[in-house]
Amino acid sequence: MEVIDYHRLKIFKTVADLKSFSKAAELLFLAQPTVTLQIKKLENYLGITLFHRKKNEVELTEEGKILYKYAEKILEDYLLMEKELLSIKENIKQHLTIGASTTIGEYFLPQILSSFWKEFPDIKINVFISNSKEIEEGVLSKTFNIGLIEDEINSNKLFVKSFYKDEIILIASKDNPIPSKISVYDLPEYKFIFREVGSGTRNIIENYLRKYNVLRELDIAMEVRSSKAISNIVKKTNLIAFVSKIVVEEDIKKGTLKTITIDDFSIKRDFSFITQKNIRLSAIENEFLNRLLKFRY
DSSP: OOOOOHHHHHHHHHHHHHTOHHHHHHHTTOOHHHHHHHHHHHHHHHTSOOEEEOSSOEEEOHHHHHHHHHHHHHHHHHHHHHHHHHHHHTTOOOEEEEEEEHHIIIIIHHHHHHHHHHHOTTOEEEEEEEOHHHHHHHHHTTSOSEEEESSOOOOTTEEEEEEEEEEEEEEEETTOOOOSEEOGGGGGGSEEEEOOTTOHHHHHHHHHHHTTTOGGGOEEEEEOSOHHHHHHHHHHSSOBEEEEHHHHHHHHHHTSEEEEEETTOOEEEEEEEEEETTOOOOHHHHHHHHHHHHOOO
16 A cells, blocks of 8 residues: 655655756655656555646646645654654753743742753753743743743743642731731731732732732732742731742741631632744653653642
C-alpha cells in the first residue's frame, strides 16, 4: 500500500520549490526517473494531479498548492523533532526561560526548579519574576514562551491550564487584638496592607470583595510589591493583609502570625501556566510543563 511518507513529501516540495523535476533530482542526488516515479505514486495515491507540466518548468495545481501548505509544515515539524531529539541525545546545553508571578516565583517555583535541575543539570535556566500582568505581557511579546500566573486571563491569544489550587487567607500579627473570627462586613474597621496594582493576588481579592460591596470602604494604608515583605510588616504592626497561604505557612506554625476566619467567605484560585496558542515549544519546555502538572507541593 502506498503512503505519504517524509521522503515522498520532501521530493514533492523540492520539485515545487525549484519548479523542475531535473533540478530537484540533482539537488536530492536522485535519478530524474526516480523523482518522476515518486511524484506519480503520490498523485495516484491521492487521486489528483499535483503539477502542470510546461515546456521549461512545472507549477503547482490548486490541489498541489493545498498539499504544499501541509507538506511544508510537516517537514518543518519533522526537522524540529530530529533536532530536539538529537540535542537531548548529545546532551547539548539547552535553555529554559520562564516568567513567573511573584507568589509563584518566590514560593512555589523554587521547589519544582530544584527538582527539575537535578535531573537536567546541563540546562541553563532563566526566571523572570514580576506581577501577573507583566508575565502575561511577556508571553504575548514572546520574551518567554511559558508564564506562570495567579490571575485570571481573558486574552484569546493564550492557552491557559491550571496546575495548583491556592487559597488566600487573612492574616494578622499574633499581638493584634482583632478577633479570630469576623464578618466580611467588619473589614472596613481595620487598616490593610495590599499588593500593588497589577498583582494577581490583589486582583483576585478585589474581585471577591467587590461582590460584597465592601471594597471601596477598605482602609488601605500601604501597598507593597512583595508578599513576603507584607507578612513581615504585618508581624510588626496592627495592619492586616490577604496573602497566599503558602507564603505564611511557616509563620503560622511558629505562631508569629495568626489566621483570621471570615464567616461564609473564602478565596480560592488557580495557579496556571500560559503559553501562546499553537506555539511550538521546545522539548525541554514541554518536559518542564509535564513535570509541573505532576508536581505535588
